[in-house]
Each structure stands twice: as structure tokens, then as C-alpha cells.
Amino acid sequence: xxxxxxFRGVFGLDPERDVEQxxxxxxxxxxxxxxxxxxxxxxxxxxxxxxxxxxxxARHECVAxxxxxxxxxxxxxxxxxxxxxxxxxVRTLARSPGFxxxxxxxxxxxLTGTTAMVTLVNGVLLSPLxxxxxxxxxxxxxxxxxxxxxxWPFTTADLDLLRSESRTLVGVAGVGYHDPxxxxxxxxxxxxxxxxxxxxxxxxxxxGVEPLLGRALEPADDVAGAENVLVLxxxxxxxxxxxxxxxxxxxxxxxGQPFTIVGVMPRDVEHPRRVEVWTTVxxxxxxxxxxxxxxxxxxxxxxxxxxxxxxxxxxxxxxxQRLGPGIDALRPTGDGDxxxxxxxxxxxxxxxxxxxxxxxxxxxxxxxxxxACANVSSLLLVRGDARRSEFAVRAALGAGRARxxxxxxxxxxxLAGSASAVALVATALLLPVLMRWVPDGVPRTExxxxxxxxVGASVxxxxxxxxxxxxxxxxxxAGRHLSGGLRASSRGTAASAGRWRRVLVVAQVALxxxxxxxxxxxxxxxxxxxxxxxxxxxxxxxxxxxxxxxxAYGDRVRLRQLVTDLAESxxxxxxxxxxxxxxxTPFSGIGWDVPVxxxxxxxxxxxxxxxxxNLEEIHPxxxxxxxxxxxxxxxxxxxDDDTAPLVAIVSADVAARVWPGVDPIGKxxxxxxxxxxxxxxxxxxxxxxxxxxxxxxxxxTLYLPAxxxxxxAEQLVVRTSMPTAQLMDLVRARVRALDPNVAIKPPxxxxxxxxxxxxxxxFYTVLMAVFGATGVALxxxxxxxxxxxxxxxxxxxxxxxxxxxxxxxxxxxxxxRDSAWxxxxxxxxxxxxxxxxxxxxxGLLYGVGPLDPASLLGAVGGILIxxxxxxxxxLRAAGRVEPAxxxxxx
Numbered sequence: 001x002x003x004x005x006x007f008r009g010v011f012g013l014d015p016e017r018d019v020e021q022x023x024x025x026x027x028x029x030x031x032x033x034x035x036x037x038x039x040x041x042x043x044x045x046x047x048x049x050x051x052x053x054x055x056x057x058a059r060h061e062c063v064a065x066x067x068x069x070x071x072x073x074x075x076x077x078x079x080x081x082x083x084x085x086x087x088x089x090v091r092t093l094a095r096s097p098g099f100x101x102x103x104x105x106x107x108x109x110x111l112t113g114t115t116a117m118v119t120l121v122n123g124v125l126l127s128p129l130x131x132x133x134x135x136x137x138x139x140x141x142x143x144x145x146x147x148x149x150x151x152w153p154f155t156t157a158d159l160d161l162l163r164s165e166s167r168t169l170v171g172v173a174g175v176g177y178h179d180p181x182x183x184x185x186x187x188x189x190x191x192x193x194x195x196x197x198x199x200x201x202x203x204x205x206x207x208g209v210e211p212l213l214g215r216a217l218e219p220a221d222d223v224a225g226a227e228n229v230l231v232l233x234x235x236x237x238x239x240x241x242x243x244x245x246x247x248x249x250x251x252x253x254x255x256g257q258p259f260t261i262v263g264v265m266p267r268d269v270e271h272p273r274r275v276e277v278w279t280t281v282x283x284x285x286x287x288x289x290x291x292x293x294x295x296x297x298x299x300x301x302x303x304x305x306x307x308x309x310x311x312x313x314x315x316x317x318x319x320x321q322r323l324g325p326g327i328d329a330l331r332p333t334g335d336g337d338x339x340x341x342x343x344x345x346x347x348x349x350x351x352x353x354x355x356x357x358x359x360x361x362x363x364x365x366x367x368x369x370x371x372a373c374a375n376v377s378s379l380l381l382v383r384g385d386a387r388r389s390e391f392a393v394r395a396a397l398g399a400g401r402a403r404x405x406x407x408x409x410x411x412x413x414x415l416a417g418s419a420s421a422v423a424l425v426a427t428a429l430l431l432p433v434l435m436r437w438v439p440d441g442v443p444r445t446e447x448x449x450x451x452x453x454x455v456g457a458s459v460x461x462x463x464x465x466x467x468x469x470x471x472x473x474x475x476x477x478a479g480r481h482l483s484g485g486l487r488a489s490s491r492g493t494a495a496s497a498g499r500w501r502r503v504l505v506v507a508q509v510a511l512x513x514x515x516x517x518x519x520x521x522x523x524x525x526x527x528x529x530x531x532x533x534x535x536x537x538x539x540x541x542x543x544x545x546x547x548x549x550x551x552a553y554g555d556r557v558r559l560r561q562l563v564t565d566l567a568e569s570x571x572x573x574x575x576x577x578x579x580x581x582x583x584x585t586p587f588s589g590i591g592w593d594v595p596v597x598x599x600x601x602x603x604x605x606x607x608x609x610x611x612x613x614n615l616e617e618i619h620p621x622x623x624x625x626x627x628x629x630x631x632x633x634x635x636x637x638x639x640d641d642d643t644a645p646l647v648a649i650v651s652a653d654v655a656a657r658v659w660p661g662v663d664p665i666g667k668x669x670x671x672x673x674x675x676x677x678x679x680x681x682x683x684x685x686x687x688x689x690x691x692x693x694x695x696x697x698x699x700x701t702l703y704l705p706a707x708x709x710x711x712x713a714e715q716l717v718v719r720t721s722m723p724t725a726q727l728m729d730l731v732r733a734r735v736r737a738l739d740p741n742v743a744i745k746p747p748x749x750x751x752x753x754x755x756x757x758x759x760x761x762x763f764y765t766v767l768m769a770v771f772g773a774t775g776v777a778l779x780x781x782x783x784x785x786x787x788x789x790x791x792x793x794x795x796x797x798x799x800x801x802x803x804x805x806x807x808x809x810x811x812x813x814x815x816x817r818d819s820a821w822x823x824x825x826x827x828x829x830x831x832x833x834x835x836x837x838x839x840x841x842x843g844l845l846y847g848v849g850p851l852d853p854a855s856l857l858g859a860v861g862g863i864l865i866x867x868x869x870x871x872x873x874x875l876r877a878a879g880r881v882e883p884a885x886x887x888x889x890x
Contacts (some may be wrong), residue, residue, distance in 0.1 A: 021401060023059055085410035093414060099383060100415070103376045106778065107419035107465055108426070110372030111458070113365040113771060115420075115427045116434065118457045121362055123448030125351055130268040132208025133306075137346035138313050140303040140320065141177075142327070151342070152595060153177035153300040156281070157330045159200065161323065162303065168311045168319040171206040174301030175199045176284075178590045180275040182745070183287065184547050186253035187240070193745065194236070195276040196254060198284035198297060204231075206306050207271070213237075214248045214263035222280035229283065230254070231263040235446065236276040254279070255287025256549060268446050271304075271350070304346070317343040352443055357764050357844055360518075364771040367515045369461070371775050373468040374504045374511075375782040376415065380408065380473035381501050382789050405474040412470025413463070420462035424455065437766075439759035472500060501786045502822055505779075509826020509867075510833060512772075512779035513859050517834035519765075519772030520855035521841055521848060526758075526765040528847025532695060533758060537627045538750035540577070542727055543586065544716045546735075547743035556712055562738060563713050567621065569734045576720045576730075578625030581706065581713035583617050586692045587753050591615070594702055599658045600668040600680065607673050610658065613650075614699035617709045623687065625719050633665045633685030641707035649685035649703040657700075671702075695757040696846055717750075724749055764844075776866055779826075784870040787819050791878045799883040808879035815878045816871065823867045827860055834859065 027048055034044035093100040131137060142152040154162075154174065163172045180195035201222030209216065212234065221229050230252070232241075241247045250261050259279065284297050307316055320341035327341070428450050438445055546563070553559040563581035570579040584591045592615040598607040620636050622628075631652055640647055648669065655664040664686060670678040681704070689698035706713065720727055728747060735742050791798075798811050838850035848855070 023062065082410070085407055086414060088407065089410040089414045093411060096383070099379065103379050103415045103469075104418045104422065106372050106375050106379075106781070107416055107469065108422040109774060109778065110365075110369035111416075111419050111423035111461060111465065112426045112430075113774065114362075114369045114461055115423045115454065115458050116430065117358075117362045117365045118461070119427060119431065119450055119454050120448055121358055122451070122453050122457070124358060124442065124444045125355060127444070127447045127451075127453070129347060129350060130209065130266060131346070134346055136307050136309065136311075137207070138305050138307055138316055138343050139346055139349040140305065140316075140341050140343045142340065143342045152593070154303050154327075155299040155330070156200070156301065158327050159301060159303060161326055161330065162305070162320065165323055165326065166305075166316075166319055168307055168316045169305045170308055171202060171306040173200045173203040173206040173304045174281075175203060175272055175304055176297075177300035177302055179272050182545075183255045184253075184743070187250075191743075192240075194240075194254065195274055196284070197272055197275045197278055198281050199278050200301075201280055203278070203304065204265075206304055207269075208306070209265060209269055211263040212266045213245060214261075216263055216265075217278060217280055222282050224282055226280070226282055228254075228257060228259040228286055229262045229279065230259045231265060231278045232261060233265055233270060233276055234267040235270075237264045257283075257286045259283065268444075270444075270446065272302075273350075273443055274440065303341075313343050313345050317341065350443055354442055354760075360841060360844065361764065361767055361771070364515055364518060364768055367511045368771050368775045368778065369465065370468070371508045371511050371778045371782070373465050374508045375778050375785070376412075376469040377472050378501045378504050378782055378785055380412065380470060381476060381504075382785070384408070384473050384476060408474035409466065409470045412474075413466040416462040416466035416469065419465070420458050424450070424458050427454075437763060439763050440756075441760045442763075472504075476500060501789065505783050505786045505822050506825040506829065508779040508782045509823055509863060510830035512776045513827060513830025513863055514834045514837050515772040515775040516862055517830075517856055517859040518837055518841060519768045520858045521838060521845060521850065521852060522761075522765045522768045524848045524852055524855050525845040526761050529696065529761055530758060532691060532847075533754045536691060536750075536754070538754055540719050540721060541626070541750035542718045542720065542724055542747055543750060543753055544718060544728075544731055544747045545585075545745040546714045546716070547745050548714050549741050552741065559712060559714070560706060562742070563716065564619065565738055566731075566734055567619065567716060569737070570716075570718060570731065571621070573730060575722050576718060578621055578719040580619045580621045580625040580717055582622075582715050582717055583713045584693070585715065585753070586717070586750065587695055587757050589694055589757070591693050592617075594671050596673055597669055597671050597702070598674045598676070600670075602658075602674065604674050611654070611700045613654065613702040614693055616701055616703045617706050617713070618703050619706050619713070622703075625717055626690070626692070627719075628690055629688040631686045631688060632663075633683070635685060636703075636705040638707070640705040644708070646679055646681045646708055647684045647705060648681035649687055650683055651689045651699075651701040652686050653689055653698070654700045654702070655683075655686050669702075695754065761846075776862065779863075780866045780870045783819070783822065783867060784874065786822070787815065787871060787874040788877070790818070791815060791874045794878075795881055798878060798881040802881060803883035811881065812875045812879045815875055819867070819871055819874075823863065827863060830863075831856065831860070 030048040030051070031041070031044045034047055035041060039047065128134065140154075142154060142158075156174065159172055159174050162169060166172070176198040179197035181197070182193050183196045185192050185194040199217065201217055201219035204211075204216035205218075211231070214231075217229065217231055220226065232247070237243060237247060241250075247261050247264065251258055252261065253259070254277075281297060285294055288294060288297070305316070307313075320343060324340050431448070431450065435445065435448065438448075548559060548562070553562065560581075567579040567581060570576045594613040594615050596607060597610055597613055599610070602610075616622075618636065620638060620640075623630055623635050630649075633649070636647070636649070650664070650669075658664070658669070659667055664683050667683045668680045669683065670676065670680050672678045685703075687701075687703070690701065691698055693699055716731075718727060718731075722730070724747060728744065731744060731747075735744060801811060802808070834856060835851065838852075838856075842850040
């Protein structure tokens with residue numbers, strides 16, 4: 001209760017304490033006066049009370065008057081007092097421009113980083129999605145998480161079943177699995193490429209999105225024979241058509257087929273991520289005659305659905321699991337048995353996996369703000385020591401402790417408010433620069449902006465910073481004896497403030513250790529991931545995508561022959577060391593999967609325990625071009641065509657798991673469970689595991705010969721020592737010789753492709769390193785300030801020591817010892833905290849553990865080095881004390 005009354009009194013809400021302090025002060029002054037006239041303390045107190053009258057009655061009367069005044073005081077009067085405090089704080093701080101600038105700059109550094117991260121968090125995680133009633137939207141797919149097959153698409157037949165049989169869904173739509181896909185775009189004869197996504201006709205209605213211009217896609221657009229139509233994203237409309245409203249009704253060509261633009265969506269509508277245009281399933285089917293591609297267009301969808309009110313995602317999952325057997329019945333025997341629908345709230349799907357790392361970065365910059373607040377608190381404590389006489393005079397003139405505390409808090413609020421304004425301006429100026437560094441994988445970047453929510457959060461942060469920075473100085477300054485500053489030098493209170501400053505330094509060092517250790521872990525993790533990329537022999541590989549006209553190459557045999565002939569013609573050049581067609585862009589994270597396979601002789605239970613396989617359809621020169629080691633057996637040849645026995649190559653981890661201790665060459669396996677109708681494949685080779693699909697993990701892989709499979713590759717990988725520009729001249733010449741109607745899309749060296757999965761980890765690591773370094777810098781400044789102030793306060797002590805025979809190095813050793821205790825205390829506390837924080841980072845790390853010794857010891861070493869640097873100037877000042885001068889001036 002006493003503590004609550006104490007803090008309540010800061011805002012003038014405790015009249016009993018104010019009256020008690022005021023009466024005690026006057027009584028104490030009368031007692032001191034009588035003692036000065038020769039009375040004993042006991043007699044002086046007795047005389048003072050007699051002259052004062054009935055002390056308790058006076059106190060009760062004053063309290064009653066104070067209560068009555070408080071009740072009658074209007075709110076405007078109270079606000080007026082706060083304004084008066086703020087004005088006085090501004091005038092006081094203006095008289096100390098150096099202190100004010102240092103404090104505002106320190107807080108602004110912490111608040112700028114925090115405001116920038118709040119802007120990022122607000123845009124990515126918190127801002128409303130541009131859909132109707134987002135809490136009623138879910139996304140879904142099929143999968144077997146326990147077997148590693150987490151995401152498997154629905155078909156249009158599955159979606160039809162869900163529409164008719166679900167008890168929890170009121171609207172179901174499909175969006176292309178792994179979309180958007182790059183398609184050739186012809187606008188008035190100007191060729192380019194566009195990222196297009198196929199959706200069912202109910203898509204925009206389920207999302208609850210109204211177009212900015214024109215109309216959305218409708219179910220009537222998604223039937224055979226309907227006109228091909230497009231809806232544009234706002235960003236693509238602005239970039240490609242200059243925001244012209246006349247775009248409605250304009251006809252363009254996508255994939256060689258005519259489409260009519262019927263609508264433009266509002267800003268921020270972007271699902272799936274990075275899409276530029278939407279069309280219907282029927283419209284996308286018109287762009288290709290390849291049977292395999294057409295099958296994928298109609299059978300691979302994520303579900304987007306709207307649920308009934310008050311229905312949760314878990315209830316939807318239970319409902320869809322009930323329909324699982326009906327979904328399996330739509331497939332051939334054994335294909336997909338055991339798969340269950342997976343459901344996720346729409347917001348979680350849109351945000352993806354950036355939530356944990358974003359919150360970690362927000363916590364990291366929060367540490368920086370705490371260090372900045374501790375730094376400013378130390379500055380205010382030093383300033384409070386210098387203002388002891390001022391506070392004593394104001395107390396003698398009637399100011400109570402509550403008013404003095406409120407004045408210090410007002411100064412903290414003015415400092416924090418000024419720093420907040422600087423931080424908002426800096427964030428607005430730096431945000432465009434930061435956005436250029438944000439990698440493509442971060443969702444909802446279009447919603448990242450300084451808006452009213454960010455400004456409101458900045459105001460709250462400023463208030464919190466003001467309290468954190470000024471509360472301890474306010475309590476310390478107002479907690480001294482009211483007349484102490486007039487009677488003596490109050491070295492005891494100065495020593496108390498000094499102890500608090502040392503505590504703050506320990507806290508700053510501890511927080512800096514936590515931030516630096518976290519940054520070190522992410523740096524080590526990124527270094528390990530980067531090392532994996534350098535081990536992939538990508539330096540001489542170039543990815544060359546083709547633009548194959550439809551329907552000329554709808555026949556897979558003709559397409560397969562084209563890419564085979566092109567690879568052979570390229571290899572005829574002595575500067576080309578290898579060339580091979582491929583189906584999936586490397587490092588894209590997408591591809592084909594075999595969720596269930598059966599080795600000959602396995603039971604259903606054993607087959608279910610097999611890991612899911614990454615499926616690669618490859619050409620004979622694949623392994624030599626990629627320089628993937630063939631550990632046993634042979635590679636595929638041109639003889640492995642659709643007239644030869646079916647063969648396969650598996651990665652070494654698959655062979656070790658399925659056929660441990662047995663020669664796998666000649667063994668057989670098939671895709672699906674034991675009762676599936678799939679044909680048996682004979683293993684003819686074993687290869688080393690690779691990371692060309694997902695850089696972070698080696699995938700168990702099944703390789704099949706293209707001539708026994710679909711054979712629909714429209715990309716090549718070339719190993720060459722030529723510069724990319726020369727290679728493209730060669731590729732164009734070879735393509736023209738084969739078919740002048742085939743175009744080449746923009747190529748990419750593999751060194752650029754591998755940067756795609758590295759972009760997000762690099763971005764997060766750089767931010768964490770910047771926050772860690774900033775925290776260390778602020779902590780070092782705090783350490784320097786406290787040690788320098790301590791040296792100034794102890795000049796007399798050092799002078800006496802040196803007058804009695806101490807050498808300069810003895811004094812410096814004394815300062816170094818005291819400073820070492822501060823740093824050591826911070827290191828011990830910081831390492832204890834860092835261990836807990838590191839465990840929270842474990843999900844973001846690759847190749848290093850959360851207790852990585854190098855990272856933790858690196859943080860300790862870094863703090864020690866910068867701490868020593870911070871002590872150089874105070875140590876030199878301590879060693880240069882002149883005893884005669886100090887004793888003479890004292």
C-alpha cells in the first residue's frame with residue numbers, strides 16, 4: 001500500500017502524504033532554529049510542538065482542505081500543471097544543450113530501430129488483410145505430416161466434393177499449387193513475361209474482394225468455351241499499364257492465346273504471393289496442349305475456403321478428415337490412401353514462416369531500446385547529482401517530493417518525445433532504403449508503411465521509454481532529504497546515485513551480451529548455410545529457360561527431342577563441359593514428390609514408414625553436368641526409353657534405409673503402397689545426396705529417366721567456362737538452327753539462383769548484427785560515462801593516494817579493477833540470459849546449436865575488447881591527477 005501511495009503521489013493524487021511532508025518540514029525547521037539558539041533537541045521539539053499547537057488537528061484540517069481542493073480542482077487545472085511541468089522541463093533542458101542532444105540522440109537510436117521493426121511487424125503480421133472477415137477464411141491441402149509429406153494438392157474433383165459435402169464450409173475455391181507460373185505476355189506486339197496464377201471462378205467471391213476497376217473472375221468464366229479473361233494486380237497495372245483506366249477490355253496474349261482484361265484488384269491483394277495476373281483454370285488450359293501440363297493444371301490446387309460463423313480451423317480439419325475416404329475414392333487404387341486434409345487459418349498461411357524470425361528481430365531491437373533507456377537513465381542520475389542544490393532550494397520553497405519526481409519524469413517525457421519525433425522522421429526516410437533490401441520471400445511487403453498504427457505505437461514507446469529512463473532518477477532525486485542539499489555536500493546521496501549508475505552499467509553490458517550472442521548465432525548459422533552453397537560446384541553452371549510455342553510442342557515426344565538435340569548441339573562446342581534438360585528450377589523449393597513408395601518385399605506397415613522421396617526426371621548427362629557423384633552402378637543412357645525395362649537411380653540415404661547391408665543394385669521398388677497398380681522399377685545406380693531443390697536439407701531422391709517418363713522439360717542447365725553473354729549467343733544460334741520459333745527466357749548463373757534461398761537468412765542476419773552492434777556501442781558509451789563520472793568524483797581520493805606515495809599505475813589499476821567488476825557482472829548475467837534466448841533461436845539456426853561455444857565466447861570477447869577501449873580515456877584521466885592541485889582546490 002505504501003509503495004502504491006508513493007507512486008500515486010507522483011501525479012499529485014496523495015494529499016495525506018503531501019500534508020505530512022509539509023508540516024514535518026516546517027516543524028523540523030523550527031526545531032533546527034531552536035537548537036541553534038542553544039536548546040537541547042528534546043527541549044527544542046517540545047517548544048516547537050507547543051508553539052505549533054495541536055499537530056494532529058492541524059494535520060487533519062489541512063488534509064480535509066487538501067481533499068476538498070482536490071475534489072473541486074477541474075481537470076483543466078491538472079492538465080495545466082502538467083503543461084507547466086513540461087514547459088519548465090523544456091526550459092531546463094534548453095540550458096543544457098550538450099546533455100539534451102546526447103540523451104535525445106541515444107534514445108532516438110533505440111526508438112528508430114524499434115519504430116522501424118514495429119512498422120515491419122505491423123505491415124507483415126498485424127495489419128488487416130484485404131479480404132472480408134479474414135477470421136472466416138482458411139486454406140487447405142492434403143498431406144501426411146508424420147511421413148514428411150506435409151503439402152499435397154487437391155484436384156478439382158476434390159474441391160467439388162468439399163463444396164457439396166462439407167458441413168463447415170460455405171464457399172470453396174482453388175488456387176494453383178506452386179503458382180504463380182511465368183508465362184509469355186504480348187501487349188500490342190511488345191513481348192515480356194508475366195507471373196500468372198490459375199484460380200477457380202469462385203476465388204474472389206470466397207475471398208470477399210471487390211475489384212478497384214471492372215469486375216472479378218466469376219464461375220461463368222471458368223467453363224470450357226468461355227472467353228479467356230484476366231484480372232490484374234494493382235502493382236502490375238501500375239507498372240505495365242501506367243495505371244490507365246482504359247486497360248479494361250484491352251486484349252493481350254498470354255502463352256500465345258488471346259485474353260481480355262476485365263478487372264484490376266485493389267492495392268495489397270496478392271494471393272498467391274508475387275502473382276501479377278489471375279485467370280481461370282479454363283483460361284490457363286488454353287495456353288498449353290502438353291497433356292502432362294494440362295493434367296497438372298486441372299489436378300493441383302490449394303483450397304481457399306470460407307467457413308461458417310464461429311467455426312474454427314480445427315473444426316474444419318475434423319470435418320474434412322471425415323471426408324477423407326470420399327476423397328481417396330476419387331483416385332485409382334492405392335494413390336493417396338492415408339492422406340488427410342490439412343487446414344490453416346488464412347492469416348497464418350499468408351504470413352508463412354516469417355513470424356518467428358520477425359518477433360526475434362523485434363525482441364532484439366527491444367534490447368537496444370532498453371540499453372538506450374538505461375544509458376539515458378545514467379545521464380539523468382549524473383544530472384541529478386549536479387542539481388542537488390536546485391532540488392533542495394525548490395523543496396525549501398514548498399515543492400513536495402511528488403512534484404520533484406513529476407518534474408524529472410516530465411524531463412524524461414520531453415527527451416523521449418523529442419527522440420520519438422526524430423525516430424519517426426528517420427524511419428520514414430530510411431524505410432524506402434530498407435524496403436529495397438527486403439528479399440522477395442518476405443510476405444505483405446506492400447503493406448509495410450508508416451501509418452496511424454505505427455505513429456500510435458511510437459507514442460506508446462516514447463511514454464514507456466520516458467518512464468524507463470526517468471523513473472529511477474526521479475525516485476533518487478526526490479528521495480533525498482529535502483534540506484540536505486543546503487546543509488552539506490550530500491556525498492552519501494551521490495554515492496547512492498553512483499551505485500545505481502553501476503547497476504545500470506551491469507544491466508547494459510548484460511543486454512549487450514544477449515544481443516551480440518544472438519547475432520553471433522545467426523551469423524554462424526548463415527555462414528554454415530553459405531558453405532553448403534559453395535560446396536555445390538555452381539560456379540560454372542548456367543540455367544537457361546526456354547519459351548516453347550504451343551501447341552507446336554504439345555506432343556511430349558517432339559518437345560523431348562527438341563531439348564535433347566539442343567543439349568547435344570551445345571555439348572559439341574569445346575567450351576561447354578555439359579548440358580542437360582531439367583524440369584524444375586533449381587533452389588526454388590518446389591518439385592515433384594513421391595509421398596509413399598514400396599520396396600519389393602515390404603509390407604504395408606513397412607512401406608508407410610518409408611521417407612517421402614523427391615522425384616527427379618532426368619536426362620543421361622544430368623549427373624555429369626551437375627557433377628553429382630555416382631557411387632555405384634550406372635547412369636541413364638539414351639537406351640533407357642519407353643521400350644526398355646523401367647529403371648531408377650536412388651540417393652545413398654534411400655538405399656541405406658531400405659536395403660541396409662545389402663547391394664541395392666538390381667533391387668526393385670514402386671511408387672505407392674504395396675497394393676498400388678504402379679509398375680516396378682529396377683535400381684541401376686546409387687548417387688550422393690544433393691541440395692538442388694532445397695538448400696537447407698538433403699532430400700531423399702528417386703531419379704527416373706526422362707525417356708520413360710513425361711519428358712516435358714523446357715529448361716536447360718549448362719556447365720561452361722564462357723561468360724553468360726557469350727553462352728547466350730551460342731544458345732540462340734543453336735536454337736535458331738533447330739527451330740526459330742523457340743525463344744529463350746532470361747538466363748541466370750547458378751551463383752545468382754543460389755542467392756534466392758540465401759536472401760532471407762542474409763537479410764535477417766544483417767539486421768540482427770546491426771542491432772547487436774548498436775546495443776554494444778550504446779553499452780560501451782554507458783560504461784565510459786559511468787567510469788568517467790566515477791573518476792571525476794574520486795579525484796580527491798586519487799590525489800590523497802598519490803600524495804601518500806601511490807604511483808599513477810596504482811590509481812589506474814584501482815579504476816581498472818572496479819570497472820572489471822562491472823563488466824564481469826554484466827557478462828555473468830548476460831551469459832545466463834543468452835543461454836535462454838539462444839534456445840528460443842534454435843528453430844532459426846542451421847548447422848549450429850543454440851549453445852554454440854564460438855558464438856557465446858565471441859560475444860564475451862567482443863564485449864571485453866570494446867570495454868577495454870571504453871576505459872582508455874578514463875584511465876588516462878585517473879593517472880594524470882595532480883595531488884597538489886586537487887588538495888588545493890578542495
